[in-house]
Amino acid sequence: MAKDINHLNLLVIPKEKRPEAALQIFREMLKYKRSLRLYLDVCTHCGACAEQCHSYLGTKDLYNMPVARVDLVRRVYKKVFVPGQSIFRFWDGVKNIDQETIDLWYQYFYQCNQCRRCAVFCPKGIDTAEITIAMRELLAHLGLVPRFHADITKNMKNTGNNMGTPFPAILDGIKFLEEELQEEKGLNIPIPMDKMGAEVLFNPSSSDLYTNTDGLMAVAKIFYKAGVSWTLSSKIAETANFGLFFHEPTMREHNRKLMEAGKELGVQRIVAGECGHGWRTW
Amino acid sequence: MSDFFGWVLPYIVLIVFLGGLIRRVLVWAHVPVPFKLMMFFGIDTTGGAIVDLAKEAIGFRSLWRGKKGLWFMSWLFHLSLAFILIGHTVGISFLGQQFMVLGVTAEQSEGLSVMLGTYAGIALLIGLVLLFIRRLGSQKMRFISTFGDYLVIILLLGIAGSGMYMRWFDHVTYIEVAHYLKGILLMNPVSPPSSNAFLLHFSLVELLLLYFPSSKLMHSCGIFVSRWLITRPYERQVIFNERANLDSLRGKRHQSSEPTRHTKRKAS
Numbered sequence: 001m002a003k004d005i006n007h008l009n010l011l012v013i014p015k016e017k018r019p020e021a022a023l024q025i026f027r028e029m030l031k032y033k034r035s036l037r038l039y040l041d042v043c044t045h046c047g048a049c050a051e052q053c054h055s056y057l058g059t060k061d062l063y064n065m066p067v068a069r070v071d072l073v074r075r076v077y078k079k080v081f082v083p084g085q086s087i088f089r090f091w092d093g094v095k096n097i098d099q100e101t102i103d104l105w106y107q108y109f110y111q112c113n114q115c116r117r118c119a120v121f122c123p124k125g126i127d128t129a130e131i132t133i134a135m136r137e138l139l140a141h142l143g144l145v146p147r148f149h150a151d152i153t154k155n156m157k158n159t160g161n162n163m164g165t166p167f168p169a170i171l172d173g174i175k176f177l178e179e180e181l182q183e184e185k186g187l188n189i190p191i192p193m194d195k196m197g198a199e200v201l202f203n204p205s206s207s208d209l210y211t212n213t214d215g216l217m218a219v220a221k222i223f224y225k226a227g228v229s230w231t232l233s234s235k236i237a238e239t240a241n242f243g244l245f246f247h248e249p250t251m252r253e254h255n256r257k258l259m260e261a262g263k264e265l266g267v268q269r270i271v272a273g274e275c276g277h278g279w280r281t282w
Numbered sequence: 283m284s285d286f287f288g289w290v291l292p293y294i295v296l297i298v299f300l301g302g303l304i305r306r307v308l309v310w311a312h313v314p315v316p317f318k319l320m321m322f323f324g325i326d327t328t329g330g331a332i333v334d335l336a337k338e339a340i341g342f343r344s345l346w347r348g349k350k351g352l353w354f355m356s357w358l359f360h361l362s363l364a365f366i367l368i369g370h371t372v373g374i375s376f377l378g379q380q381f382m383v384l385g386v387t388a389e390q391s392e393g394l395s396v397m398l399g400t401y402a403g404i405a406l407l408i409g410l411v412l413l414f415i416r417r418l419g420s421q422k423m424r425f426i427s428t429f430g431d432y433l434v435i436i437l438l439l440g441i442a443g444s445g446m447y448m449r450w451f452d453h454v455t456y457i458e459v460a461h462y463l464k465g466i467l468l469m470n471p472v473s474p475p476s477s478n479a480f481l482l483h484f485s486l487v488e489l490l491l492l493y494f495p496s497s498k499l500m501h502s503c504g505i506f507v508s509r510w511l512i513t514r515p516y517e518r519q520v521i522f523n524e525r526a527n528l529d530s531l532r533g534k535r536h537q538s539s540e541p542t543r544h545t546k547r548k549a550s
Contacts, residue, residue: 034313035511041306042504045426046356048348062425071426088496093428119321121348123338123356124501125509127319 005145007154012143019097025138035130040077042124049118055111063108066118066128072104106144109135140247152242153250161237162206189224195231201267202230203239205275233261239278251281289471295488302495310507324516334513359409365402377456403446410439437490444483452479
């Protein structure tokens with residue numbers, strides 16, 4: 001878990017206060033997410049989702065069945081929030097929220113791939129990814145963010161790209177790609193950076209800049225042939241949005257930054273590269 | 283004791299059942315949906331989405347796609363349960379004479395009614411027993427089952443069992459039951475039929491209905507709401523829920539880490 005999450009505007013909540021804080025955040029979430037409340041209410045524990053989840057098939061860990069994963073939340077929900085008498089609640093396998101439950105949340109909600117396959121096979125259409133998204137956000141508010149996610153969002157904030165590449169290095173890489181294009185095609189195909197008044201702001205996927213550079217070169221060729229003026233932005237050089245994985249405000253902040261970059265450059269449209277974690281957040 | 287189960291409890295049950303049901307549904311309706319959650323592939327029209335919903339609610343298409351065995355058990359159970367609920371309503375209100383519209387005599391109509399009810403009851407019992415065995419049969423299912431899951435099946439088994447017992451060994455006529463239920467509905471209670479099997483049947487139904495609004499049985503209403511979240515007509519645009527925006531997302535927790543500033547540009 002990451003120690004340094006100040007850049008996310010999140011607080012690290014001390015261990016003994018976590019259960020109480022978690023309940024408070026959970027109560028707020030239930031007020032604005034119909035899906036969360038519904039999915040916790042209507043499950044009948046039929047087990048149709050179990051054999052469809054590759055996390056379960058791969059690990060054979062019983063808590064990785066979508067129904068059991070959501071039951072980690074459901075048992076707290078049934079204890080505290082569900083209407084009904086205490087004897088009825090007791091029948092539904094309730095459990096008080098404690099540090100152990102929060103540890104299980106952290107462990108198992110980061111093993112869900114949010115692929116939504118369970119929603120296809122659940123007769124009630126319960127989408128475990130919705131619960132996963134909500135629970136990861138709850139954990140983020142408790143200060144429990146994986147180091148990988150926290151570091152990458154920090155890079156994005158400091159350098160404008162997920163890898164933390166310094167701006168001169170990106171410029172150098174682009175220059176190299178331009179030379180490659182010159183060698184390959186014999187044409188002067190530009191890869192512009194921060195070009196004011198271009199028509200399109202192209203927002204490439206992370207790999208376009210350092211491993212899968214053929215992608216960026218192909219894009220440059222297409223724009224050259226189509227005669228569209230385009231540009232990259234140094235303010236936000238990559239489209240992969242890591243807020244998607246754990247924290248909605250971070251996700252929005254990323255896209256706000258992108259919009260702002262586009263407005264500053266005066267572009268007419270923003271085009272995303274080949275990156276699902278980028279354009280799916282738009 | 284029979285007074286309590288026959289006269290007092292029905293009204294408590296009615297209030298708890300209807301009140302609880304409406305309250306749960308209203309809570310769902312009140313909570314906003316901040317983002318659309320449609321599944322691939324999207325359905326373009328409202329009509330198409332409703333047909334899709336009907337396929338799921340009547341044919342259990344998701345289970346058919348995933349697990350044919352579970353589909354058979356639960357479809358058998360739910361279909362026969364639906365038949366029995368319709369049969370109870372129609373049979374008791376028309377006293378078994380409902381098939382006379384098809385041009386048969388009163389005796390034939392009652393016989394037909396009893397016969398159909400018996401077959402549906404047997405199907406219900408088979409479905410329940412299969413589902414119960416399935417729930418007990420594997421470690422995986424026992425892991426995800428709570429006491430409430432077993433309780434519902436046991437209550438339903440008791441209800442179906444006592445119903446079939448009345449069918450075969452301890453006949454209670456439509457007229458007696460209709461008279462008693464009419465008394466309850468018109469706030470003019472009369473004493474219930476004296477059969478013990480009927481009393482057991484009726485009290486178990488009451489217990490089930492008492493448990494209904496706070497249990498997983500709410501999936502009978504919730505399936506339409508929760509499926510509509512993922513099968514509503516597909517539009518390729520982001521629609522932000524105004525109510526969610528105003529009420530909840532303005533909270534401190536939902537502020538992004540840097541405030542949005544457009545000093546150089548005018549709002550477009």
